[in-house]
Amino acid sequence: MIDKLRAVENRFEELCAKSERPDFYADPGKAAKLLREKNDLEPIVDCYRAYLAAQTEQAEAEELMADPEMKEFCQEAFREAKQKQEELYRQLQLLLLPRDPNDDKSVIMEIRGGVGGEESALFAHSLFRMYSMYANTMGWKIELMNYNETELGGVKEADFVINGRGAWSRLKYESGVHRVQRVPETESGGRVHTSTATVAVLPEMEEVDVQINPADIEMQVYRASGAGGQHVNKTSSAVRLIHRPSGLVVACQEERSQVQNREKCMRMLASKLYELEQERIQSENDGLRRSQVGTGMRNERIRTYNFPQGRVTDHRIGLTLYKIDSVMDGGLSELIDALATADQAEKLKNAQ
Numbered sequence: 001m002i003d004k005l006r007a008v009e010n011r012f013e014e015l016c017a018k019s020e021r022p023d024f025y026a027d028p029g030k031a032a033k034l035l036r037e038k039n040d041l042e043p044i045v046d047c048y049r050a051y052l053a054a055q056t057e058q059a060e061a062e063e064l065m066a067d068p069e070m071k072e073f074c075q076e077a078f079r080e081a082k083q084k085q086e087e088l089y090r091q092l093q094l095l096l097l098p099r100d101p102n103d104d105k106s107v108i109m110e111i112r113g114g115v116g117g118e119e120s121a122l123f124a125h126s127l128f129r130m131y132s133m134y135a136n137t138m139g140w141k142i143e144l145m146n147y148n149e150t151e152l153g154g155v156k157e158a159d160f161v162i163n164g165r166g167a168w169s170r171l172k173y174e175s176g177v178h179r180v181q182r183v184p185e186t187e188s189g190g191r192v193h194t195s196t197a198t199v200a201v202l203p204e205m206e207e208v209d210v211q212i213n214p215a216d217i218e219m220q221v222y223r224a225s226g227a228g229g230q231h232v233n234k235t236s237s238a239v240r241l242i243h244r245p246s247g248l249v250v251a252c253q254e255e256r257s258q259v260q261n262r263e264k265c266m267r268m269l270a271s272k273l274y275e276l277e278q279e280r281i282q283s284e285n286d287g288l289r290r291s292q293v294g295t296g297m298r299n300e301r302i303r304t305y306n307f308p309q310g311r312v313t314d315h316r317i318g319l320t321l322y323k324i325d326s327v328m329d330g331g332l333s334e335l336i337d338a339l340a341t342a343d344q345a346e347k348l349k350n351a352q
């Protein structure tokens with residue numbers, strides 16, 4: 001690992017020297033790429049240098065301990081330097097783990113009501129509200145693509161983009177089946193019902209990131225329904241795209257023009273095709289163990305929201321929080337932090 005860290009430090013110093021040259025910005029695209037690389041390497045280099053400093057402190061304290069008069073005085077300094085060095089070594093192990101190339105990207109989220117009829121649609125609405133509030137606390141923006149409501153205010157389906165740097169790094173753990181246990185408003189007997197909703201999270205891809213042959217796409221237009229403003233049911237502005245080779249279907253009806261809706265559909269299609277390709281690569285590499293904490297499969301039950309008991313349980317890491325109101329109001333940070341930590345630990349174990 002030390003050889004790898006030396007190589008990282010050498011590359012960082014090389015990039016620092018390049019960035020100080022007068023002609024560095026002659027090619028803005030190349031300059032931006034090199035600066036991103038430099039910024040990615042900087043935390044590793046800072047941690048490595050702190051590790052070397054702690055190593056030096058430990059060696060100096062150990063040398064001074066040979067003097068009987070200095071032994072007691074230096075023992076504490078030796079222990080502190082050793083503890084610091086061990087902690088920095090663990091940090092370096094994590095920093096050197098392969099980085100998810102999509103971590104800085106925005107995400108496309110899809111929420112669908114599952115088992116439970118109208119109650120599942122109401123739960124899907126609760127999840128949409130939860131993610132919207134979490135996005136707001138993170139300073140991210142919500143961009144609706146497709147949103148179909150039920151008569152009682154539930155959500156049959158909600159497709160939306162969460163625009164913000166690092167959205168994928170935080171929300172990629174949310175894919176899967178979410179289960180709710182609560183007494184529906186329509187239940188007169190006070191019985192607890194169990195319903196589900198599915199959440200899919202995709203890193204947002206541009207068309208340039210994925211090869212899409214225009215001849216493979218069938219475009220259909222139709223009149224928007226549900227939420228959407230004055231143009232609803234007056235113009236055929238909603239767009240549905242069918243990708244014939246894969247059978248994927250995407251739709252968008254939230255914008256006022258076909259052009260805008262088609263543009264959003266193409267972004268969604270690119271992200272779905274990227275996901276399909278990643279699943280194909282994963283299935284071909286059976287020897288590589290898939291982390292159970294990372295991006296979950298859509299049919300995997302990942303979390304239960306039990307309202308009578310006021311608890312939220314994430315089944316992947318066995319974490320239960322008795323703060324359901326806070327979580328439903330967008331307080332997801334504690335859950336996501338725990339999932340990210342468990343994911344890192346799993347990857348570190350597999351890397352050893």
